[in-house]
Structure formats: structure tokens, C-alpha cells
Amino acid sequence: MAEPIVFRFDFASPYSYLAxxxxxxxxxxxxxxxxxxxxLLGAIFKHFGTVPVMRQPxxxxxxxxxxxxxARFHDIPFRMPMRFPVATQVPARAYYxxxxxxxxxxxxFAHCVFRTYFVDGRDISxxxxxxNISAKLGVDPVALSSAIENQAxxxxxxxxxxxxxxxxxxxxxxxxVDGEHFWGTDRLPQLERWLETGGF
Amino acid sequence: MAEPIVFRFDFASPYSYLAxxxxxxxxxxxxxxxxxxxxLLGAIFKHFGTVPVMRQPxxxxxxxxxxxxxARFHDIPFRMPMRFPVATQVPARAYYxxxxxxxxxxxxFAHCVFRTYFVDGRDISxxxxxxNISAKLGVDPVALSSAIENQAxxxxxxxxxxxxxxxxxxxxxxxxVDGEHFWGTDRLPQLERWLETGGF
Numbered sequence: 001m002a003e004p005i006v007f008r009f010d011f012a013s014p015y016s017y018l019a020x021x022x023x024x025x026x027x028x029x030x031x032x033x034x035x036x037x038x039x040l041l042g043a044i045f046k047h048f049g050t051v052p053v054m055r056q057p058x059x060x061x062x063x064x065x066x067x068x069x070x071a072r073f074h075d076i077p078f079r080m081p082m083r084f085p086v087a088t089q090v091p092a093r094a095y096y097x098x099x100x101x102x103x104x105x106x107x108x109f110a111h112c113v114f115r116t117y118f119v120d121g122r123d124i125s126x127x128x129x130x131x132n133i134s135a136k137l138g139v140d141p142v143a144l145s146s147a148i149e150n151q152a153x154x155x156x157x158x159x160x161x162x163x164x165x166x167x168x169x170x171x172x173x174x175x176x177v178d179g180e181h182f183w184g185t186d187r188l189p190q191l192e193r194w195l196e197t198g199g200f
Numbered sequence: 201m202a203e204p205i206v207f208r209f210d211f212a213s214p215y216s217y218l219a220x221x222x223x224x225x226x227x228x229x230x231x232x233x234x235x236x237x238x239x240l241l242g243a244i245f246k247h248f249g250t251v252p253v254m255r256q257p258x259x260x261x262x263x264x265x266x267x268x269x270x271a272r273f274h275d276i277p278f279r280m281p282m283r284f285p286v287a288t289q290v291p292a293r294a295y296y297x298x299x300x301x302x303x304x305x306x307x308x309f310a311h312c313v314f315r316t317y318f319v320d321g322r323d324i325s326x327x328x329x330x331x332n333i334s335a336k337l338g339v340d341p342v343a344l345s346s347a348i349e350n351q352a353x354x355x356x357x358x359x360x361x362x363x364x365x366x367x368x369x370x371x372x373x374x375x376x377v378d379g380e381h382f383w384g385t386d387r388l389p390q391l392e393r394w395l396e397t398g399g400f
Binding site for chain 1: 248249250256257258259261262265266269270272273368370381383384386387389390393400
């Protein structure tokens with residue numbers, strides 16, 4: 001059995017959202033599973049002393065246009081959220097807590113978080129929004145609220161972010177297959193070729 | 201007759217080289233001409249206060265790997281030059297001088313410059329290398345040497361670089377079709393869709 005593809009992302013990253021809508025079907029075409037790992041891109045930028053694409057000089061307007069155009073290109077619903085970016089500790093911790101119980105549920109939760117932010121435009125850093133998502137998925141809201149503040153859940157997210165930095169992740173999405181790293185939704189065609197050919 | 205696609209690039213940019221190997225055939229499939237415009241990416245970075253991808257924190261090793269992998273993906277010969285990057289005033293000025301005489305020759309010259317740098321690994325900022333290219337193409341070396349130092353040729357390159365900044369170019373390659381901008385070789389599929397559909 002081949003190792004799962006590792007898909008690292010931040011819930012507030014537009015290109016991560018686009019990749020999230022594509023990665024499972026792509027992997028399935030090649031008989032691979034995908035391990036989804038949300039991380040904190042803010043911590044990664046802080047580590048490298050870099051800034052997100054929207055804050056890089058000259059790139060703001062182009063990026064906004066490219067997010068929307070790339071979504072249309074991939075036929076994915078997308079609307080730029082009014083509040084951008086937002087902190088993603090809460091959904092990321094909730095994801096890892098769910099993952100410990102039910103991977104399929106955690107995956108549905110992750111999709112729901114992305115779509116709540118990038119389709120519905122709701123602020124996923126707000127507790128009310130998180131509780132709404134948990135209600136939709138039949139997750140106990142009290143247990144979720146408590147898990148988010150749990151030290152073990154906090155530690156897990158910190159460890160995963162540190163592990164992302166350790167493998168060289170400097171931007172999102174960051175996809176790894178058999179030790180080969182692919183940065184960006186625009187590298188999905190290369191990832192697919194890699195899976196088809198076993199490396200090229 | 202539709203306006204030509206504008207292809208802006210720097211002769212020392214690996215992704216520009218990859219796009220240069222693809223852009224004419226892509227445009228031809230949609231009945232479009234391409235206006236090639238070398239510019240000085242260093243001046244653009246200076247304008248925005250940015251640095252090339254290879255000097256962005258954390259991105260050096262990934263970029264090297266991605267240049268080569270992207271070349272293999274597109275089936276384009278590529279070898280990372282030992283000296284990188286190099287100043288490209290000389291070939292860019294020579295290009296504009298040739299363009300004023302013979303567009304087809306200027307295009308062949310541009311291809312030859314890219315391949316001399318990214319396949320043969322020779323330093324295209326050196327006069328000897330430039331003279332070698334001109335000899336290959338049957339260009340008068342004395343006229344070329346003189347043109348490179350000509351104030352009109354220098355001014356032309358400066359104007360084209362300023363024009364690139366004015367349309368928002370912050371990186372290379374930068375491809376514009378009917379006012380829509382595409383940054384990067386990885387946007388060629390979106391460019392092609394744009395040409396097919398007249399915008400999406």
C-alpha cells in the first residue's frame with residue numbers, strides 16, 4: 001500500500017481551498033489516500049520572515065483577480081471573504097480533535113470550513129460560525145468548544161505546524177508525495193504526472 | 201485582426217525561458233501573434249522593493265527543484281546555469297535593435313539567447329557569448345556591438361521596463377492578452393482557456 005499523499009494547508013488560504021476541492025479525486029484516480037493537515041501559515045511566515053502574497057508589494061490586485069480567475073478555471077464556487085485573512089487556530093484545532101475520532105467526519109468538517117469561508121463568506125474564526133458548522137455535521141457543540149481549548153489539541157496543531165516548517169513548507173497549499181514537494185494549486189498537473197509515472 | 205499577445209520576460213528568468221518555448225505555438229493555435237518584450241526584472245524588483253524567488257527565505261532549494269521539474273514536465277531541455285542570475289541589458293538591447301530591422305530575426309535571436317543560457321549554460325552577459333550568437337544568426341558583430349552602446353537602444357529598454365511596471369508587472373514571465381494579465385508559466389493553461397473562450 002502506497003503512503004498517503006500529505007496535503008498541508010491553512011483554512012484561510014484561497015489557493016488551499018481550491019486544492020482542497022481537487023486533491024481527493026486526483027489521489028483516488030491513482031489509488032492513493034490523502035492525509036489532510038491544516039497548519040498555521042501565519043506561524044510559517046513568521047518563521048521565514050515573509051508575508052502573504054496579498055501583502056507583497058505590487059501583488060495585491062493581481063492576486064485578488066487570480067484567486068477568482070483560478071476558481072472559475074477549475075469550476076469551483078468562490079467569493080473573496082470580506083474579512084481576509086482570519087486566524088484559523090479554532091477550525092484547525094477542531095479538525096485535529098475530530099480526526100482523532102473519525103477521519104471521514106474530519107474531512108467533511110474541513111470541506112465545510114473552507115466553503116463557509118470562501119463561498120458563504122462567513123468568518124471561520126468566530127465561535128458562532130464554528131458551532132453552526134458543528135450543528136450541520138452532527139458534532140456535539142459542547143465537546144467541540146471544550147476540545148478547542150484543550151492543551152492536547154493546541155499542542156497537536158503546534159506540532160503539525162512545526163513539522164510543516166521542518167519539511168520546508170513556506171507557502172500553501174503544500175503537497176508531498178513520496179518525499180517530493182509540490183507548492184500551489186498550479187502544481188496539481190505536475191503532481192498528477194508524478195503519480196502516473198512514479199516520478200519524472 | 202486581434203491585438204498581439206504581449207509576452208514580457210527577462211532573459212535570465214528560468215520560468216520566462218519555459219514560457220518562451222511554449223508561447224508562440226499556443227498563440228498560433230488561436231490565430232494570435234506574440235509581441236516579445238524583454239525587460240529588466242532587476243529594475244522591477246528594485247521598483248517594488250522585492251527580491252527574486254531564489255532569494256526569498258525558504259524558497260531557494262524548492263525553486264531550483266521546481267525549475268528543473270517544470271522543464272521536464274513541459275519536455276524542455278534545461279540546465280541551471282552556474283552563474284545565476286546574470287545582467288541582461290546586453291541581450292535585451294540587442295534584441296530591440298534587431299527588432300527594429302527584422303522581427304523574425306529578433307525572435308530567433310531571443311530563442312538563441314535563452315537556450316545559450318539555460319541549455320548551454322553560457323553567461324549571456326559576456327560580449328564574447330553575444331558575438332558568438334550573432335555569428336550563428338548571421339548578424340554583423342560590429343553593428344551589434346555598437347548598437348548595444350547606442351543611447352536609443354538603451355532608452356528603448358528603459359522605456360519597455362517602465363511600461364512593464366506601469367501595467368503592473370511584478371514578476372516574469374508576464375503575459376497580457378486584451379488587457380488581462382497572466383503571471384507565470386503555470387498560467388499558460390488559463391491563458392489558453394482565455395483565448396479559446398474570449399474570457400471566462
